Amino acid sequence: MNTRTGSPETILLIEDTPSLQMIYKAALTRADYTVETCGTAASGLAAFRRLRSSVVLLDLMLPDRTGLEVMQELMTMAPQTCVIVITANGSINKAVEMMRAGAHEFLVKPFDDQRLIAAIENARRALHHRPQVRGAETAIQVLPPFIGHSPVMLAVYDKIRSVARSMASVFITGESGTGKELCAEAVHQASARAAGPFVALNCGAIPVDLLESEVFGHLRGSFTGAISDKLGAAAAADGGTLFLDEICEMDLNLQTKLLRFLQTSTITPVGATKPRKINVRIICATNRNPLEEVRLGRFREDLYYRLHVVPIHLPPLRDRGDDVNEIAQTLVVQMAREEGHDFSGLSPRVRELFRGLPWPGNVRQLINVLRNVVVLNAGPLVTPEMLPPDLLVERKMPADEAVPECLERLELGNLAGRTLAQIERIAIEDALSRHGGSVPKAARELDVSASTLYRKLDAWSKADAAT
Amino acid sequence: MKTMTDPIRNPVPARSASSVDARALDKLLDIGGADLRAALCVQLTEDFSRLSAALDDDCTQTVANASHELKGLAATVGAERLTDMVSTFDGGVQTLPREARKVMVGAVQREIGAVLDLLAGARQGPKRA
Structure with missing residues (x-):
């Protein structure tokens, strides 16, 4: 005993x-x-x-x-x-x-x-x-390999540390290039499963026909071209973590199978007759608004609730304050070492410029810009002249200079007689539809945080379901 | 209780086979020795009978609580048809008209009867070929 x-x-x-x-x-x-x-x-x-x-x-x-x-x-x-x-x-x-x-x-x-x-x-x-007591020191520490001390990212690090101790499914949202896979790896590394495998699968990069076999595996001869047994990602992640990136791209039929896997912890490879027990933690990510995908019927609601247990939203780079310069400073020195050049940092003008850029491609875009600079220049400081010309076109337009197109199209007559809450919903849904359902983009246009929009969408979804 | 069956005297009736996954039930009952198997059969019989009686209660909340408890219990013993029936019933009890509720409760109780019959037979252990 x-x-x-x-x-x-x-x-x-x-x-x-x-x-x-x-x-x-x-x-x-x-x-x-x-x-x-x-x-x-x-x-x-x-x-x-x-x-x-x-x-x-x-x-x-x-x-x-x-x-x-x-x-x-x-x-x-x-x-x-x-x-x-x-x-x-x-x-x-x-x-x-x-x-x-x-x-x-x-x-x-x-x-x-x-x-x-x-x-x-x-x-x-x-x-x-589990640490015995969660001290203030833990809450303010940066979580490698992340770089940056902005309050929004410190909150993300804290959430990663908290969720790592649990077995709960994690749903990471954020624009492309914000570091969703990095976040998933950080959760895995901080968890009790760190010694186990971390398997990442991009659901959007694999043809629909092959996705089932990629996730659950197949047996030799189970279909044309299956020349040998294949261990799927789920089985490969046994004892560790399975990261499903771009989960909203997953075919509805496969979503049903994923739900069954989550309910029973068993997988049945394509062509197999007997299920196999698997012990994995699921982390998934998307750059779309998952709730909107549910509303549009492209993502199963029951699967959403199974996966969306602990959401982590990665803020876009433009909302991370001076993190952009902290990341750039670290990367430029690292890249210079790799390329054999002599860069030691950024000029004050570049720092100022970087703070004001919208960075639609987020950290991934920043990395590409810096690689371009380091490869083509000698150093020692990154100056505005070294930056790719198309980058400067993306500079943020001050709010008073820009007249949102939506304001021109909205007619007050259509809004007369509606409550302020209804008008707010119309405005938000209009912004979302013009941005292809992207909550972060709509939030940016409306000058509110993305979390505010997610909260409102969640509340509307619940209210709609209740009626 | 009309549907309750004495687990000690009655044999396994044929109609139970379609209602319950007998293999799942046997696997569940084989979790310990013969004594535990017998005790578990008796306890399951008591629980299913108690819940069957609670479904007849006039209080809607009592019926709702019973159907929720029954759902988990039925699923655990492999009573798939009963699980499906109670899953439909559970959550909607409050809004069901009285007559409709009576009809559904009747159907659920017949299904509980089948489970009780199987439990009565299962007490002695699985049939061997």
Whole structure:
């Protein structure tokens, strides 16, 4: 027995259905765990006060209180507790709410004993990686390989550190070139799975016909051209992290299979008859607005809620203050070393210019500009004359100089009689449609943060669903 | 309870086969020794019977809670048809007209009866060829 009764090592199981209690307890006992069971929130909390269990299995619906309330009380008493939420199928939205409130993982009934034990093991591994107290120092440290100290990026680093301790799915959004894959790798590296593989797959770069085989693998002879067995990305990431970039490009049929994989943790390679158990953490990313994709019917809503547990939005470079110069300074020295040139930094005029540029291609564009400068010039400082001419055309137009085209097209007569909230929605939806659904671009035009627009879209989506 | 069956005396009826994934149930019951199997059968019988009775309650909230609990339990024992039926029922209980609710509860309870029948037979262990 690797545990002793009445200690934090004891798994606390709070589940109100007696037979399910028996089943889960039997599975855990067989795997050498000590388990204490409770059928109500009150008895569960009392047991927790006594045991201080580090891992708690908690049913979402209890007769006396909701699972969310119980979890919040547990976390107040001991913030390091790993809570694994047990839920019936159809309560995914509530489970997602629990994950956002700090749950470690959720298990959807029915699940087998292997899945249950894997969840417990993951929780225990995560506990070893948890710092005992989250100090202020941790919150302000830059997270390599990221560069930059802007408040928006410090918040991103903090979120990456927090989410890395959990098993929750991460959904990264941000414009192209903002570093979504870097972010996914950072989550993986900071997690308990860092020793496992990190497998990245760009769903937008693979033909639809091949994507299923790329994700789930195939057996030799399963289709024309399948000359040998192929291990898919999901199986290759077993024990580690699978990063699905440009997830919104995924075909709807494959989305169904991905959902099934997320629900059962099993994959069936193309041509195989038996499913295979896989233990991976999913991180996905898109440069589109995923909620808008759901509304347009291009992305499954149930998959969205499965994946969109912890969202991380990477701000565009133009919103990161002086990070652009910090990144440029670091990169230019590094590139000069690679190219055998003598660059030591940026001139003050270039620094000022860089702060004012819109950088539509974000860090990727900055890298290309700097590589161009370093290859074609000798140094020692980057000056405006060295910059590619087309870069300067992109300079931001001051707000009073630009008259948004939309204002010319909007007629006040159409807005008469509407509430301010309705007008706001019309304006936002108009901006979004003109920018092909890109929230960051619409937000820039409307001079609000992208997160404000995401929040509003989320609220409208919920209100629309309720009516 | 009309649908409740004594797990000790009654054999496995043929109609249960279509309602429950018997292999899943057997795998579940084989989680421990014979004593645990018997105890689990008794407990499952009690739970399904309790929930079946709760579905007859006049209080909508009681019915809603019971259907939610039943959904997880049915899925766990491999009662796929019951899971599907309760999944449709769960979440919409509050808005269902009384008569419609009665009809649906009746259908759910018949399905629970089939599960109880299978549990009664399963107590002695899986049939061997």
